[in-house]
Amino acid sequence: MSPQEQAETGPQTPVQSVWTRPRAGREQPALSRDQIVAEALRLLDSDGIDALSMRKLGTRLGAGATSLYRHVANKDELIELAIDEIYGEIEIPRSTDPATWRADATGCAQSLRATMLRHPWIASVLGEMGMSYLGPNAMRLAEFLLALFTRAGLPTAEADQAASTLVAYVTGMATSEAAYLNVLARSGHTEQQYVESLWPTAEQAAESYPHLREGYAEQRGKDPRTARDENFQYGLDRVLDGLETRIIH
Structure with a gap:
């Protein structure tokens, strides 16, 4: 029709x-x-x-x-x-002080990631489930983020875009991590054991790629969970850096 x-x-x-x-x-x-x-x-x-x-x-x-x-x-x-x-497990900061918007956004983002990683099966369905964004807990999160960015000084339309950008970053990173944790669970090994077993193959595959070889060498021996936490926080900080340029006048 x-x-x-x-x-x-x-x-x-x-x-x-x-x-x-x-x-x-x-x-x-x-x-x-x-x-x-x-x-x-x-x-x-x-x-x-x-x-x-x-x-x-x-x-x-x-x-x-x-x-x-x-x-x-x-x-x-x-x-x-x-x-x-x-x-509903996501911890929403109680602060209403515009000056703490960045710390509040960081706390919320970290809690969203941690919540998703406690339930790694979510990686295979998030984004496919119809109107899950209309659920009361999802709307509680959306309302908090809109209020946070509005108080920080963004107009309503841009506050919505800022909230969507932040959530997209967190869910994108956490979905990839959750998928990895699903594979890890099926392997029957600890994360350290699993990563150590992958290094020889990864390093062999990277022989012709000098920047990758250098990066692998820097990561070798590092606690994999610490590395994941640091990678997430780096990206989160850069997202918030970008949003801060829109908030500070």
Whole structure:
């Protein structure tokens, strides 16, 4: 159907969302949407995204899959709810002082990263889950960042862009790290063991690339978690440096 034909048919049906649909009443005393989401999170954290199914979740809850569908329409909605539950773990600074905007942004960004890394399965679904940004915890984060950059002196439209830039950096870095941690978990080794086993192959592959060889030599023997933390903080500082040029007049 062309845009003109769509316009002639009148307004389109609003997109449905788990965040705006009324909750179903309880079918049995022990079953609620909150309990379903909590158990789904335990399953996701222990076994990963591929292990999640409505049937398996129902078995763990002692209920049929049909009972779960009274609370969530499908597995995608369930993951959307689980993602927002994770976002509820993010620590939001309480300060309202415009002068502390950079420290507050740093604290929030670090907490967002740490939260994502506690649940590395999120790397495979973040950005694909419909309207997860409409969840109350996701909106709490968005509201905080908008208020922070507005108080710091940015107009509303630019504050929104600044918040999006910051979140994009953190989620991009954390998603890559989470994917790496998923691989690490499957290897059965500690991070130090895993990285040490990779060095000979990496160094051999980099023989024709002098800058890479130099970089590898500097990193060899360094604690890999410390290196990840430093790399994240370097990029975060540069993002905030850029935003600071827009805030200081």
